[in-house]
Every structure is written in C-alpha cells, then in structure tokens.
Amino acid sequence: MRNEIELEAIIEDYLKGKLTAEERVAFEQLRGNDPVVDHKVVAHKVFLDSMAQYAHVVKLKEQMDAAHSQIDVAALAENLRPHPSKLVKLWRNNRSAVAIAASFILLAMVSLYSIQSNNKQAGTFEAMSKDMARLRSTQNTLIRDIKTREANNNSNNNNNNNNARFGGTGFAISGNGYIVTNYHVVRGADSVYVQNSNGSYKAKSFYSDPVNDIAILKISDKRFESLPALPYTIKRGTSGIGESVFTLGFPKDDIVLGDGYVSSRNGINGDTLAYQVAIPVNPGNSGGPLLDNSGNVVGIINGKENKTDGATFAVKSKYIMEALNAVPQDSLSRKVSYGKKSSLRGLKRNKQVQKMQDYVFMIKVYNNN
C-alpha cells in the first residue's frame, strides 16, 4: 500500500516533469523493465490529460458564466425573437436575399432606362434651308453674287434692296414650271425666285403641305420656257434600307451632288413620313430630290439630325404624289410620271446628273421685313 502510494506520487511527478535527471533515468529504467508500471504511467497520463482538459473547460465555463451574467438576455431575446409579423420575419430571415433582389431590380431599371434613352435619338431635327442671315463673312460674298446676278439679269423685281434670307433646292415636276421643294424653305416668303443654269425666274407658292413639309411652286415668269420631258420619275413604292441614292442640291451657288444610301426606313424619332439616309448635306440642300440609281425620285431632302453625322432625312415620295394630286391635273403639262421607267435608268452617274441638272432649281426666298 505504502509502496503503491509512493509509486503513484513518482509517476505523477514524472509526468509533470518534477523529477531530477537522475530520478528520471532510474524511473524510466524501471518503467522499461516493468510493464505493469508502464501501463500505470500511460493510464495516468490519459487521466491527467482528461483532468487538465476538464479543469480547463470548467474554468472557461465559469468565466463565460460570469460574462453571461452581464448580458440582459431577456431584453436581447425579446429583440431577436422571431417577430410575430410575417413580413418582419421574412425581412430578417432574408435580409441579404432581399438586398440582392433589390439591387438587381435597381440595376435592371438603370439598364432599362439607359437602353430607352439610347433608343431615343438625342439629336434634334435641323431643317436644311440655308439661313443666309447667319452665314459668315466668307459667304456674304455669295449673297452679293446673288444680288449682282439678279441685277444683271434685269429681273423685273423690286426687291434689289432686300437680302435673300433663305435658300434651298427644288426640282421640276412638270415641264411647264411646277417645282417641288420643302415647305420650310418657302415658309413666310414674300417673294420666291428659282434659278437653274438657264436663268432666274420669279415663282409663287402654289400649294403647301406643312405636315409633310412639301410645297409646290409655280414659275410665274414669262421668260420661262417650258422644259423638255422630265428625265426622272417618281417611285411608287418605298425604298429599302441599303438602297443607293443620290441627291442634287444647292448648298452653294453651284449644283452639288451628294451620294449615299437609305440607312433607315423611318426618320427622326420613328417619323414614318421620312427616310433616314446617309448623305452628307448642308444648309441649302433642303428640297433637293433624292433619287435611286434608276433615276426614280424616292424622296425630298428635308433635314438632318444636328448631333449625328450623316443622318439626313428625306420626305418619302409617296407624299410627293399626294401633293401632286392636289394640283389640278390639267394644269400640269408634261408632268412627272409615277412608277414608270425613267430615262435615267442604266446611265452612269455623271450622265444622270448632266441630264437632270436643268430640272433642279436653286430656290431663293426674300423677306421684306
């Protein structure tokens, strides 16, 4: 009994590392020789480890209980308990999911909005009549040219002192002096002159259609000689996207050819009255004919978008026909034909322009005020 107590004490001291080096060697020898002692050592080690762990956990629990007593558990629990209201419960349980869903909705709205605003053409429509008053000094000479030429022509007008306020383009729709142009070119005009390579003639407004931006002028000048049969015809159907088109116009004193293609079936902001065409145009091109390769008039240039390059708009030929129907048919001699084969068909562009240019007029508009 006594020995066993001693042995136990030694084992304990051995495990705790309290033995001196000498005792330790001696004890390890004993342990090596006696399996019973060895077993006791192992068992005691397991026990001591468990005891240490137990002691540790007990201590920890004591400390935690002390900490726990500082917490007002009841109040906290009241706050955190599942809420009777299902909505609050749902919110608490799915806070992150709700947040994600909300951000997705927000994102969707933002992207939807941006798509929508992208769809809207940001630019605004700019009519292509030439505002002479706003032209810079370099172009003032041009106005003077106009005036001197008029003086030379001895035209029987009484407005030599007036400035040509606006300029545009028009084209003949009959041999006897009916000319189509844009309504906005001649709007508010006191007097209108048209000019081609043969001369300048006084004209008067005969018909106007502000909705479709079409006006028909009648040359009232006696000096005007009837034109030969018109080389072009008016296209009956609509033109498809990609169809090559060209226009003739007077952005300056000489006739200018513009070449391009139909880029959209509709005009600005989905305007179904007009095509969008990719043709560079400038003030003065308004009212010019838009023709396809076969020499059919598919539209009238009437404006462009001021923020986008190459987005020009042209009134569809269908509305030219409607306007023509407003003119008494017996007053039109050698009038333009619809949907027939044009004599420009199959010609090279330079020949087409050559044949056409007598039928395209520069329109000059004078205002007295």
Add this chain to the structure above:
Amino acid sequence: MSIKFSSDIPTDREVVLGILNNSVEALNKLYLAYFPMVLQFILNNSGDEDDAKDVYQESIIVLYNKVRSGNFELSSKLKTYIYSVSRRIWLKKLTQQSRKTNNIADFEDVLAVDDNVELHEEKDMQFDKMKVALDSLGEPCKTIIQDFYIHNHSMQEICEKFGYTNTDNAKTQKYKCLQRLKKLFFQS
C-alpha cells in the same frame, strides 16, 4: 432594422492573442460581442435562451481548443467561424431531438466546420465522463481531487483544509480517492 451587437467588438487578432495568453478580459469581450448573434440564430430556429447559452459556450470552447492546439488559421472572420460552429452544434442537437432541421433561418455566412465540431464532440464526451465520475465520487474525495488537480492546491493546503493530522494521511486519502476516480473514469 439592423441588430446592434454590444458596444465594442474586439478585433480577431485581439481575441486570438487573448486566448493564447489566457486573458479573462479578452474572453469577456469575445463573449459579449457575439452572443446576440448566436442567440438570434437559436431563437429563430426553435431554441430558447438556455439553448443559446449552451451552444454558444460550446462553440467558444471549440474555438479555444482550436486556437490552443496551434493549428488555427484565421481564414475567415472569427464571427463567421463562431456562427458556423454554433450552427453546426445546434443542428446536431436538433437532429438528436429528432426535430426538423430543414428550413434553417440563417443570418450569417456559414463555413464548413464539421471536423472541428466532431473533434469537439470527442472531447466533450471525455468531459462528460470526467464530470460523471467526479459527481459519483462523493465527498470529501471530489473536493480533494478538485482542489489538487483543478485548483492546483498543494497537499499541505489540502491537509490543513480537511484537518488531517499529517500530509501522509492526506496523501493516503487522496490516493484512495484517485484510485476510485480512475476506476470510475476508465470504466464508464
């Protein structure tokens, strides 16, 4: 509707250092910092305040053992670790009580901590065994053993406390107690 956790939450480093240094203050801070989180989880998953206390304390013990064992790497936030361990422990308890464990309402991210929890369960079993053994030891043995092994009192102190005439008597008594305890502990 954000739930405020108590005033100052210690940094994760602070806590780990505190655990390694046996700092009572660090434990206190840690305990106060994350208890509401676990309480919320337990309350919302068919438990009560006492369950929360048990589970939370267990998860802190898991954390302590993990940190003390030296292979604790802070790969996530301590908060997430504690939450995940508490969650695992509570789900196991629910399963043991054969209550439904689907449709768990979660409030934080969850880590995979199964290994940690299983390791802890082994240790917990040892703890329970020791506890049962000690409880069935009876007085004065229980106190003598506790004083000697847990509170690290010397034999001299124990001798005086229990009024033994000499240390040898105390030693004999302790030896007897220890033999019984070991028997109980290893048998169970």
